[in-house]
Amino acid sequence: MNYIVLDLEWNQAANKKNRYAKILPFEIIEIGAVKLNDGFQIIDTFQEVIRPVVYPKIHHISREVTGFTSADLQQGGHFPEVLKRFLTWCSSSEYRFCTWGPLDLTELQRNMNYYKIPLFPSPLFFYDIQEVFSIINGESANRRSLEYAVEFYEIEKKKDFHRALSDAYYTALIMAAMGAEKILPNDTVDTYQQPAGPDDEIYMRYDTHSRYISRTFPSRHEVMENSEVLSTRCCICDRRLRKKLRWFSDNSKNYYCLAFCKNHGYQSGKIHIKKNDKERYYAIKELTMTDSEGAAALYEKRVDYTKKHRTKRRQKASAAK
DNA sequence: GGAACACCGCCTATTTGTAG
């Protein structure tokens, strides 16, 4: 198995109401990648600049970040051809993608879709090294910058940041510093493509949590009526769990619940409902091991909303008098 | 500047529960 550490640079519309902004918010202008063997040793590199055709003028922020000028980009290749060379380069043997952050494979596929190029086989599993960094440092909600992680592992800053090949290279060195045993159990999946039907839905199990990606539905309401979406299975033994707190909304995009496994204890559930490019809705459900304190926090969260509403109503009522 | 994410709060409409 090879690992393709991928990094993209992209550009966007310089003027606000460009008619392509909806279907292609970001146009890829550089592909950089490092190929690693099983031992996370660098065995090859890939780097090509792409000439933008949708947004030929570089946005001032993209310019500042990457250093590219519009003239530089004119020297680049046409996306479909560069991509073809890239994918040929990738496929010298079986491989998995690795990226810093969750966006690259989504934007890559959005660009492929724009050119009607067949997408990757779905589901597309990959390693989000930025997420792995958060997990192994016990700060799962935090997203650290690449430079932060480079400093954390005391990696020498030999090259500038924010160029595709150098960022891929830094990400590869971070992976080597982390080691395979920390990274390999923590793969994730890109959701630019959602499961087509019930048989394609995605179930992933980890040490202390699990993740499920549903197929799409016409409305968020229908997502939250589906029994598979609502079910809670133990992230360790997969047993169907009884809920201590049934799914409740936090008045935002998330739902929460509390379930209990008689062998593995409390698990907090979270459903995030997302909308895709075609205005269809799907669920990302996560079950995470927790303790009685975590359970208490969820109970707290649950009653907090009703409490707030109550006081709000009282205030409103007294203000009306 | 645009997108994604997490977290927070405010506002409204509808459904559900309860007292008279």
Add this chain to the structure above:
DNA sequence: CTACAAATAGGCGGTGTTCC
């Protein structure tokens, strides 16, 4: 049954972080 309160659902905006 009505009338009101409570609970629920969902939209929207703001903050602060990352990516480019």
